[in-house]
Amino acid sequence: MVVSKRIVLHFPKRMVDRPIVYRLIKDYNLEFNILKASVTPQEEGLMVLELKGKQEDYDKGIKYLTTAGVRIQSLSQDVFRNEERCTHCGVCITICPTDAFELDPSTRRVKFDNERCLACGLCILACPPRAMEVHF
Numbered sequence: 755m756v757v758s759k760r761i762v763l764h765f766p767k768r769m770v771d772r773p774i775v776y777r778l779i780k781d782y783n784l785e786f787n788i789l790k791a792s793v794t795p796q797e798e799g800l801m802v803l804e805l806k807g808k809q810e811d812y813d814k815g816i817k818y819l820t821t822a823g824v825r826i827q828s829l830s831q832d833v834f835r836n837e838e839r840c841t842h843c844g845v846c847i848t849i850c851p852t853d854a855f856e857l858d859p860s861t862r863r864v865k866f867d868n869e870r871c872l873a874c875g876l877c878i879l880a881c882p883p884r885a886m887e888v889h890f
């Protein structure tokens with residue numbers, strides 16, 4: 755069975771230069787599409803990937819990543835914004851890897867599109883008034 759999943763990889767600074775994605779293709783026959791890659795202010799590497807391949811290859815690839823020290827964000831989480839807390843400061847706009855936040859130029863308010871959210875958790879840590887919440 756072929757599976758296709760979107761995942762968020764967080765890898766520590768020491769691994770930023772390692773050919774992680776290359777190994778996924780070469781050793782585990784996985785196809786991928788990089789949706790976003792960045793280095794956060796803490797210099798942790800972050801990559802949003804669409805990964806596709808046979809279920810057994812996918813499982814082995816994920817095992818390789820976790821063994822190598824990569825943290826894979828669970829996408830079963832649901833992220834919400836507490837509208838009463840949000841001050842529309844805009845911090846989340848630059849930090850979100852999937853562009854789920856957007857400034858409405860006419861109202862100067864920040865819109866949140868949770869359809870785009872991959873539950874990486876970065877905005878939850880970064881939001882000054884703690885308006886972003888994850889519900890399990």
Ligand code: SF4
Binds near residue numbers: 835847864
């Ligand atoms: S960082 Fe928090 S307070 Fe600021 S716009 Fe985003 S959700 Fe609202």
Ligand code: SF4
Binds near residue numbers: 870886
């Ligand atoms: S958790 Fe926050 S930063 Fe991460 S994808 Fe969702 S909205 Fe963007």
